[in-house]
Amino acid sequence: MADKTGGCLCGGVRFSARGIETHHHACHCGMCRRWSGGPVLAAAVDGLTFDGVDNLARYESSDWAERGFCRNCGSSLFYHLKPQGLYMVCVGAFDDPTGFQLTSEIFIDHKPAGYAFAGDHPRLTEAETLARFAPSETPATSGRADGSSPDASLSQSDLQP
């Protein structure tokens, strides 16, 4: 989709994103839940530039990923998969958060029962998520347990946390 701008709640961090995917996924893992206060809805982008980098903090949530937020207001801004250099921007941080379609949910078995997203799309448990996106030494099983076809919209880079 067209380039989008966005930023944190206080305006201390502003960003401009290019090459934004139109689909996004929802991650219900415990790390995303604590980081954002709920599920993380994020879309991959090809390029991301920042204004206010002095306010931008990065938390290394694992050996391979970091999460960006504003050190002044705490807004969750992005998930950065370091080996691939891939940035996934929190959809809610965009000034215009429209135009995205939710195409998958991961770590669905960690979702609290009190809320649920509507729609017909793959919902992967932790085991299914890891089986599909774990490093390649783990033999990937073909297809999903329910026999439906693999979701082409997910890629290796969608692995969280």
Ligand SMILES: [Zn+2]
């Ligand atoms: Zn801020």
Ligand SMILES: [Zn+2]
């Ligand atoms: Zn997650």
